[in-house]
Amino acid sequence: WAEPLAEGAVILRRLVRDEGEALLKSVFAIAAQNPFHHRITPGGHRMSVAMTNCGDLGWSTDSRGYQYSEHDTATGHQWPPMPDSFRALATSAAAQAGFAGFNPDACLINRYEPGAKLTLHQDKDEKDLRQPIVSVSLGLPAVFQFGGFDRADATQRVLLEHGDVVVWGGPSRLRFHGIMPLKPGIHPLAGPYRYNITFRRAL
Numbered sequence: 312w313a314e315p316l317a318e319g320a321v322i323l324r325r326l327v328r329d330e331g332e333a334l335l336k337s338v339f340a341i342a343a344q345n346p347f348h349h350r351i352t353p354g355g356h357r358m359s360v361a362m363t364n365c366g367d368l369g370w371s372t373d374s375r376g377y378q379y380s381e382h383d384t385a386t387g388h389q390w391p392p393m394p395d396s397f398r399a400l401a402t403s404a405a406a407q408a409g410f411a412g413f414n415p416d417a418c419l420i421n422r423y424e425p426g427a428k429l430t431l432h433q434d435k436d437e438k439d440l441r442q443p444i445v446s447v448s449l450g451l452p453a454v455f456q457f458g459g460f461d462r463a464d465a466t467q468r469v470l471l472e473h474g475d476v477v478v479w480g481g482p483s484r485l486r487f488h489g490i491m492p493l494k495p496g497i498h499p500l501a502g503p504y505r506y507n508i509t510f511r512r513a514l
């Protein structure tokens with residue numbers, strides 16, 4: 312079912328729960344080629360979230376800054392192709408939220424271990440901010456924080472669970488958002504982790 316969060320943002324609860332196992336298998340296959348990696352931010356901090364990517368472009372960060380690139384800056388390898396099932400899911404979820412014709416070129420996969428978090432930030436490294444972002448949550452649940460257009464604005468908290476899909480577009484595209492520290496647990500398909508897949512149009 313669809314749960315509006317704000318203008319341009321909607322949670323499609325449990326949309327891909329039945330595909331969760333197949334999606335996780337694809338995630339594990341991608342990670343077998345380009346392992347999850349705790350990147351170092353330009354400020355010198357090791358991120359608690361481990362990341363990998365698939366698709367034409369992948370997001371990463373290192374001493375030079377944040378960037379989309381065709382190669383994994385950690386290994387020099389090209390990113391594995393985006394599985395057709397991933398692309399179909401992203402396009403269909405975006406269409407359900409009113410963004411017809413979404414064609415992602417980048418897919419970032421985040422892995423959260425107990426205690427891992429993402430502090431409030433904006434996603435603005437993509438060229439065309441009129442394009443939405445589609446996010447898929449798998450494995451352990453996490454508390455998502457959803458703020459305003461200034462870091463100091465009040466935040467709403469929403470639990471994101473296995474199979475939830477969120478589409479962020481329109482005015483919500485530039486809202487501050489983050490993930491609270493992951494509570495430990497064991498998920499039958501994902502073990503001790505939460506995975507989040509985001510689909511983006513980077514260029």
Ligand code: MD3
Pocket residue numbers: 419421429434444446477479483484485486487488489490507509
């Ligand atoms: C709201 N990931 O990778 S997904 C990220 O669960 C990121 O791993 C979180 O924030 C995660 O950048 C949250 C939900 C999400 C993704 C993109 C957004 C929310 C967003 C862009 C704009 C506003």
Ligand code: FE
Pocket residue numbers: 432433434488
């Ligand atoms: Fe983000």
